[in-house]
Structure formats: C-alpha cells, structure tokens
Amino acid sequence: MNYRLFSLLVLGLLFSKSLIAQEVEQWGRFEKTFTAKATGNPFTEVTLTAELSNGYTTYSVAGFYDGKDTFKIRFMPPKTGKWRYKTSSNVAGLTNKKGEFTCVAAARGNSGPVRVSDMYAFKYADGTNYYPFGTTAYAWTHMGEETQEITLNTLKNSGFNKLRMCVFPKNYELVKEAPDLFPFEIKEQKKDADGKPYTVWNFDKFNPAFFQHLEKRIDDLNKLGIEADLILFHPYDKGRWGFDAMPNEVNIRYLKYLLARLSSYKNVWWSLANEWDYVKSKTVSDWDLLAKTVAQNDPYKHLCSIHGATATYYDYRKPEFTHVSIQDETPVQSPNAAAMLRHIYHKPVIADEVGYEGNLKSRWGRYSPEEMTYLVWNGVLGGTYVTHGECYMAAPTDTIFWAKGGMFKGTSWKRIAFLRQIVEAFPNPLSLSDVSRDNVTATAGDGQYLVYFGKQTNDSWLFNLPAKNSSFQKLTAGQRFKVEVIDTWDMTIQPDPQIFETASENDYRLYDKTLKKVRLPLKPYVALRITEIK
Structure with a gap:
C-alpha cells in the first residue's frame, strides 16, 4: 500500500474517533479533564467553573480537583444538539479553555433523571412514569470489594429501582467495619489520654480516591436502573471519625465538592440526612443552610429531601425539598393515613423507613415478611411509596443487607417486585x-x-x-x-x-x-x- 495513502487513512481514523469521542448521550455525562500545576491547596485556593451553552440555554457548572494535578468539569446535557463550553479560573492554565461536543439522542434504557410529576408522583425526564420501589443498604460501599459485588448482583435480580445509601461510613451497633477509604486526607494519627488511637483529619483536603470509588458504584447502580438516594449526613459516628460534627464551613465545602463531582450523574438523589434530629451538632437553621447549599449548587435540581427519626417531620414545604421522606409506620397502617400526608404537603411522599423485615431484638427490625409486604401495599394504595429493608442476623458477624448489603435472606422483596409489576402495568399512578x-x-x-x-x-x-x-x-x-x-x-x-x-x-x-x-x-x-x- 502507498505509504502516503496509509498515513492519510490512519489520520482519518484517528480524526473520526476524536469526533465520536465528542458525542455524548442526552442526560449522559460530558467530562473534560485539564492538567495544571497549582501552588497552594488546589481544593481551596483554585476556582474553576465552566459555562456550557447550546445557543438557547446556558448552564454554569463548578469544576473540581481530582488529584495528581488533574482538574475536571462535568455536565449532563438536557437537550440534543451542539454544546459549547468555556472555562474560567484563577489559574492561568485552566482559564479560557474552549471546546464543543454534540449531544445525541439518549440510548434505549436512558430515560434521564427522575422529576416530580403532577404534584404527587414521579416521571423520568423523557416522560416515562417512575414508581420508587426502593430498599436500603446504608454502608454497602464501605464494605469489602467482595461484599460490594455480591450486593450489586443481589440488586440486579431484585426489582428495586432505588437504593438508600450513605456517603460517610457508619459506626453503629450493627456496623463497625472501618472502610478502606475516607473522604478527607489524614493529617496525623494520635492517641487520647487513655491511649486510644484517633485520627486527625485535614478537612481542607479531600481524598479523590474515596469519591472516585463512590462514583463507580453510582454508575454501577445506574447500569441496573437504580436511583442512588445519597444520604449526605447522619448521626452514626459517635466521635469515631467526627464527620457528624464538622463545622459548617467544612460541611459546605464538602457539599460543594460532592455536588461538583456528582450532579452530572443522572441517577442521584440528595437526602440531606438520615434521622437529622439525632445529629446533635446541627440545628434546624444549620439544616436549612445546608439544604440551600445543595439547591444552589445543583444545576440540574435533582430530587432532594431530608429524613428524620420516627414521626419527626421536617418542614417539607420548603422549596429546597422536592418530596417528603419520612420514618413513620403510622401512615402506612392504612391507605387513608398514607393519603392524608399527600394533602398536607402537596408533594410526593416516600415512607423511607416504616420498619424492616428481620429478626433483630429492636422492634423496628423484626417485621415478618408478611407485615413488610402489607405496609408497602398500604402505602402504594394510598398514592405514596414505601422503602423496603431487611435485617436478618443469625450471628454477630452476619452481613445484614439493611446495613452492609450482601444477599437477601428474607422474602418480602419478591412480593414487592411483584407489586411493582402490577403498578407499572397501570396507565397512571395510583x-x-x-x-x-x-x-x-x-x-x-x-x-x-x-x-x-x-x-x-x-x-x-x-x-x-x-x-x-x-x-x-x-x-x-x-x-x-x-x-x-x-x-x-x-x-x-x-x-x-x-x-x-x-x-x-x-x-x-x-x-x-x-x-x-x-x-x-x-x-x-x-x-x-x-x-x-x-
């Protein structure tokens, strides 16, 4: 073959590949990586934003530092067509970077993010009805790799399309495992007056590997058609790591960093807290501030709520909250009671904890599978939604799905999947x-x-x-x-x-x-x- 012709063919292939690489699905994720040496702390001293426009609509997204002199911007295009971007930064090597990509039609199975529809219900962005049939595995991403893979395989065949999960690790009676990765860099290891070791965190520097791992698992859930209902704060720390008692300046910096990384993931929801009223270091005013921080830093306005302890209701009428997320079995003792909450808040209602199927000593974790199924049916009949959980424990070392993921040992999950089929066969929400x-x-x-x-x-x-x-x-x-x-x-x-x-x-x-x-x-x-x- 003529060498010049061969070279032209190779260049043509490379050029065509570069064009293909610039195509992004609608509601997919456009990502652009930049390399720059930054003096000082790149997490706190470098600003990076990008404006993305299709000529009609403009979005401003925050960039973030991903370690190893690498900075990124991410964007979830809501419309097909050509999009152009331009960066702004206080670092010369990151500012005024320009480019474009083409947003193509979403592939089959990609219906976009979930939105509130008709006041009380949900739909995907493409108009398809979405009915949240969820389960709970709080700390599954903090377990060993094998347990995480088993969890995904369990979810794959479960029929669930939403998963409640924590960003931070848990230190709880039934969850004591220390994760391999933490969200912040370690400043030093020390011992208290009793000789007990503890960690001093550098709250000015995040650990990108922690967030990269979380992102991978969110993408894994997306492949299974599962929404990741991310719990941003919780009280289950008890001084072991101190993530429940960080000052607000750290809380806000953490939220902004997390949202810069994750807002472009179409299958994320924000849950400000699990049992917010048990986080003694925060007041209602603090929670209001953090809710506003999430709303102001999410360009796409993902679903957002906050969850309290039993029968502790936040003011869900606040505009930052798209739906009601409660811990209370009373509203699902009958469909009428469930329906009543809809008319109080005029928003979709999800009973994210009504108790769990299991055999624990605690009354909240010892429902029979029949009772768990019954409560879900009551909630759904009343036009609301109920989240499943499972807490079977035969030995102290057991992996309880509600806490750690793993495999199901109960049977209500099968009946809930059956109910989902029935509900989805109807033309409208119940x-x-x-x-x-x-x-x-x-x-x-x-x-x-x-x-x-x-x-x-x-x-x-x-x-x-x-x-x-x-x-x-x-x-x-x-x-x-x-x-x-x-x-x-x-x-x-x-x-x-x-x-x-x-x-x-x-x-x-x-x-x-x-x-x-x-x-x-x-x-x-x-x-x-x-x-x-x-």
Missing part, C-alpha cells in the same frame, strides 16, 4: 378513589381500579365501586368490568370468569346490576384488579 371514605379502593385512571383487602379474610366480595374516581371521571351506570383476583403473597393472578356491569349510583357507590359476587380464597393479603371492558 390514588384512593374516594379518599377518607374508602380505604380499600384505589384508581389509576378511568376504568382502572385496584382493591386491597389487607389482613381481612373473605370468601366473597360483592362487586361495588365508589362513584368518585379521584381526579378522573366519575363512575356511571352501564360500565362493564372484568376482575382478576391477586394473591399478593403467593404472587398469582386469577381471572374471574364473570362480566360485571354497574347499576345506577346508590348512596355514593355503584354495584353490579344483578349483585354478582367475586369468589375469594378466604385468606389474607388478597387484592383485585378491576378493568373496564371497552
């Missing part, structure tokens, strides 16, 4: 058909109903539905329906062979015109899916 008047009937639109009998045992059910149909059209006479009997525990769906037709309204309800009944299996946890026949 809400009670006649709120506060009927605690067994939910609607998902015109002619779409879900009835749940909970712990009741019945041998039959007289077909009847409320005239009111939430925000949808009222039920009228002459509508025809089919009924499917759902065993929520055995996870079976059996069609009733009859066709039901509504008679005229009678005291706010409509019955079958010949008073037909549905035969039930005389066991608890039975539901009915009722669908209009057009």
Whole structure:
C-alpha cells in the first residue's frame, strides 16, 4: 500500500474517533479533564467553573480537583444538539479553555433523571412514569470489594429501582467495619489520654480516591436502573471519625465538592440526612443552610429531601425539598393515613423507613415478611411509596443487607417486585378513589381500579365501586368490568370468569346490576384488579 495513502487513512481514523469521542448521550455525562500545576491547596485556593451553552440555554457548572494535578468539569446535557463550553479560573492554565461536543439522542434504557410529576408522583425526564420501589443498604460501599459485588448482583435480580445509601461510613451497633477509604486526607494519627488511637483529619483536603470509588458504584447502580438516594449526613459516628460534627464551613465545602463531582450523574438523589434530629451538632437553621447549599449548587435540581427519626417531620414545604421522606409506620397502617400526608404537603411522599423485615431484638427490625409486604401495599394504595429493608442476623458477624448489603435472606422483596409489576402495568399512578371514605379502593385512571383487602379474610366480595374516581371521571351506570383476583403473597393472578356491569349510583357507590359476587380464597393479603371492558 502507498505509504502516503496509509498515513492519510490512519489520520482519518484517528480524526473520526476524536469526533465520536465528542458525542455524548442526552442526560449522559460530558467530562473534560485539564492538567495544571497549582501552588497552594488546589481544593481551596483554585476556582474553576465552566459555562456550557447550546445557543438557547446556558448552564454554569463548578469544576473540581481530582488529584495528581488533574482538574475536571462535568455536565449532563438536557437537550440534543451542539454544546459549547468555556472555562474560567484563577489559574492561568485552566482559564479560557474552549471546546464543543454534540449531544445525541439518549440510548434505549436512558430515560434521564427522575422529576416530580403532577404534584404527587414521579416521571423520568423523557416522560416515562417512575414508581420508587426502593430498599436500603446504608454502608454497602464501605464494605469489602467482595461484599460490594455480591450486593450489586443481589440488586440486579431484585426489582428495586432505588437504593438508600450513605456517603460517610457508619459506626453503629450493627456496623463497625472501618472502610478502606475516607473522604478527607489524614493529617496525623494520635492517641487520647487513655491511649486510644484517633485520627486527625485535614478537612481542607479531600481524598479523590474515596469519591472516585463512590462514583463507580453510582454508575454501577445506574447500569441496573437504580436511583442512588445519597444520604449526605447522619448521626452514626459517635466521635469515631467526627464527620457528624464538622463545622459548617467544612460541611459546605464538602457539599460543594460532592455536588461538583456528582450532579452530572443522572441517577442521584440528595437526602440531606438520615434521622437529622439525632445529629446533635446541627440545628434546624444549620439544616436549612445546608439544604440551600445543595439547591444552589445543583444545576440540574435533582430530587432532594431530608429524613428524620420516627414521626419527626421536617418542614417539607420548603422549596429546597422536592418530596417528603419520612420514618413513620403510622401512615402506612392504612391507605387513608398514607393519603392524608399527600394533602398536607402537596408533594410526593416516600415512607423511607416504616420498619424492616428481620429478626433483630429492636422492634423496628423484626417485621415478618408478611407485615413488610402489607405496609408497602398500604402505602402504594394510598398514592405514596414505601422503602423496603431487611435485617436478618443469625450471628454477630452476619452481613445484614439493611446495613452492609450482601444477599437477601428474607422474602418480602419478591412480593414487592411483584407489586411493582402490577403498578407499572397501570396507565397512571395510583390514588384512593374516594379518599377518607374508602380505604380499600384505589384508581389509576378511568376504568382502572385496584382493591386491597389487607389482613381481612373473605370468601366473597360483592362487586361495588365508589362513584368518585379521584381526579378522573366519575363512575356511571352501564360500565362493564372484568376482575382478576391477586394473591399478593403467593404472587398469582386469577381471572374471574364473570362480566360485571354497574347499576345506577346508590348512596355514593355503584354495584353490579344483578349483585354478582367475586369468589375469594378466604385468606389474607388478597387484592383485585378491576378493568373496564371497552
């Protein structure tokens, strides 16, 4: 082959590859790396921002130092087309850097970040309904590599699409492991008056390796279609590391650094705290400040909330919070109680802790799998969402999924995955058909109903539905329906062979015109899916 022709071909291939490298999916992640020698502390003394524009919309994003003379900017493009960037910095080698990339259509499976929709529900950015069916593994990223991989494999086959997890490590009765990586550099190791060793942290310098590892795991969750509900602060430190008692100037610097790194990840949510009221070093004013810091430094406005101890409610009406995140089993003892919270806050409600399936001594960690499943059903029927957790422990060294990840030992997770399939088959999110008047009937639109009998045992059910149909059209006479009997525990769906037709309204309800009944299996946890026949 002619050498000159060969050289041109090679150059052409290299050029085409460079063009391909400048293509980023919609809601994907554009990343640009710069190398610069900075005198002083690059975490605190170097400023780096970038403006990115498609000609119609401009975003300003903060850059960050990633160690080894490396600085980065990241951006999640919300629209397809050509985007241009320009940097600003107080370091000559980082300022006025320009470039462009092309945002192409999102690939299959990429629906973008989750947003609030229609006041009480959620949708992905592309308009697809999102129903949070989540679980909890607080410290899984701080465990050994093998446990982390087992956790991912467990989640892959679980049906869960949200995971509550801590940024900082935990020091708790059931979680004592020290992680390999910490978020700050170590200044020195010392001993107290009793000879007990402790670490003095350099809060002016982050440990990029810690955050790189966290990013990898968030990307791993994204590949599984799982939202990472990141808990930014928590009280489970008790002086071991001191991350729960840092001064606000450090807290704010930590938040800004974390958001500069992670805001461009489409599957992140922000949870200001787990059990915020147990963090004794912070006041409500402190939490308000930190919530504002998150809101002001997130260009994409990811979902954000804060979680308190049992029945401790924050003021979720504040604009920084997109949804309600609570620890309280009372609202899910019945669908009516769950629905009540929606009308108080006018935001989506997630009961992120109602207790956990397990065998712990603590009452919050010893629900039967039936009870865990029952509470999730109640919450979902009421138009809210409930987070699962599992706490089985046979020996002190056991890996409890709720704390450390690993493998599931319980069985409610299977029933919750079954419920998710049922919910996602409806055209709209569920809400009670006649709120506060009927605690067994939910609607998902015109002619779409879900009835749940909970712990009741019945041998039959007289077909009847409320005239009111939430925000949808009222039920009228002459509508025809089919009924499917759902065993929520055995996870079976059996069609009733009859066709039901509504008679005229009678005291706010409509019955079958010949008073037909549905035969039930005389066991608890039975539901009915009722669908209009057009």
